[in-house]
Amino acid sequence: MTREILNIENLFVEYSNIRGKVKAVRGVNLKLYKGENLALIGESGSGKTTLGTAIIRLLPSSGYIKDGRIVYKGNGNEYDISKFSEKELRQFRWKEIAMVFQSALNSFNPVLKVWDQIYDTARAHGISNRNFVKERAISLLRYVQLDPERVINSYPHELSGGMRQRVLIAMSLLLEPKILILDEPTTALDILTQRNIIELLRTIKADMGLSMIFISHDLSLAAELADRVAVMYAGAIVELGSVEDIFYRPKHPYTLGLIKAVPTVTAGFRELYSIPGSPPDLINLTPGCKFAPRCEYKNSVCEKDEPMLVEVGQDHFVACFRHKEIGNGR
């Protein structure tokens, strides 16, 4: 049951720009189990999208994997994705791991009809049987509750935001991937559409049993869909645990701060607290815990050494020297 399908080992990703090297992902260790929903939560610049794109090796040209391995376990074998050639990647992407990118409109070529994009995708991955692709596309579009005949002959701008997101999800399932990575799948969608996408993702998970990684700044998406949550800050995972542990028993001051900073609508009125300061510059990182400058629990040790992830409960890990003092829940 709890067999791992992906194992990220000590991963470092950097971007080079004029000012220097941006250390976007710093020493991430993370496992993904078969059939689970893992949420990567963090703010802009926390490295969550970089981590996601590194997994399928679609980093922008200025980015590169500095160190570490990304081990994919499938078909009874182990593959290190970080060592794949372009040709191997083409065989691998979409078939084993597919990704749905943020901002549904920009993921489409505006001058191609939906059908042409679907067929192009299939051909790029070695399937050129037109009828087969068409049948599969139609059944998938119907599966995501779209009218296939209409959608397939539409240009992207003729579809609403929610419809485009559903088309992208359908396309990502075209080659039956084992892992689906979704970057901000509900951001910028209206509330009623968000709910619809969440329900759709639930159905997909139940029907197809694949593993999903959600990348989001939105805690409520994790609360809805995640089995486990990894909280990222300044390129590292600062807390990792079950969705209940993260939301009801957070042990990292940053996680606690995030949860206390988000208002809820129907859960009664509660006082909120904001986290002072702002995230660090990823080029000139200071020694010690990267959250220390904003942390009310910090002491002199926090400013010298960077804490490692330690297990504080069953499958609950936290990178904080002072985790014993962090409040029990809210």
Added chain:
Amino acid sequence: MEDRAIIQLDHVSKSFTVRSGIFGGRKNMQVIGDLSLSIGRGEVLCLVGESGCGKTTTGKLIVGLIKPTSGRILFEGKDIWSMNNEEFKDYRKAVQIIHQDPYSSLNPVHRIYNILSAPLFRHGLVRNRSEAEEKVLDLLDRVDLTPPGDFIYKYPHQLSGGQRQRVAIARSLTLNPKFIVADEAVSMLDVSIRLSIIELLRRLKEEMNVTFLFITHDLAMAKYFGWEGRIAVMYLGRIVEIGPTPRVIENPLHPYTKALLMAIPEADPQVTRNKTPMKLRSLDIPSLLNLPPGCSFNPRCPFWIEGTCDKEVPDMYEPENDHYVSCFLFRGK
């Protein structure tokens, strides 16, 4: 009309002309339809709705950036579009707007000093550079950009998103406004920054007794910021429900408000996983170019009454004190 009101909208509608395609004809798109609203002095009114519902247009109409197609907008009882120059200048000083995107609302080639001192000079509130500097330092201090001396000669690109939004807020305060429209003022900011900006707005409201129109798509933020005020829910250019914030959140009346509250994902696994969303008749929002007859929510509404909701536009009913709803389910209640 009550004299406490600082801003009133009197049957305001706004249409834009759009062209459909290169060779297509011109079409009329009604963005705001027959909107009447009264905002009391010192009040917080949250205007919530989804994208394209007309909430930003409403904000722009109130600050006089665009003219209504019909109807009147009154500031302290006077129609802003029939004011004389002197009155209009006073109104412009008194009513300010904070835009959504702090990355595009500040001129990138101007230093913070220039951004904040320009309106001061323009309206003759300062006479020379040293007075302006003093005033700008004071403004920066008020929005917690401390020490202000570190910020005054910076360019916007040297600041983070949260700091930029603080500058935008400082700019809205330069002329001691009575009324501020905050249009999605925190939506672009990170979660950990968002709340500190909200707290800042709250504090300014207390200190300066400013009236706020808080425009947002985020019901949770509206609830938090406007708990002591009112919420107005907009759908396709009309207000469908308006009332005291706790009442609208705890006892929503309009099917659309109910649908939103039942659907909204929340940052609490137990709460959010136990939601049972309302089954809507259609997922798609009608186009503003082709609004359905009658109540504009009727094609999606599970409670629609055939022959009524798709024929007539419902009036505003008041089934409980100060809590208004535009829905036939409440006719005669």
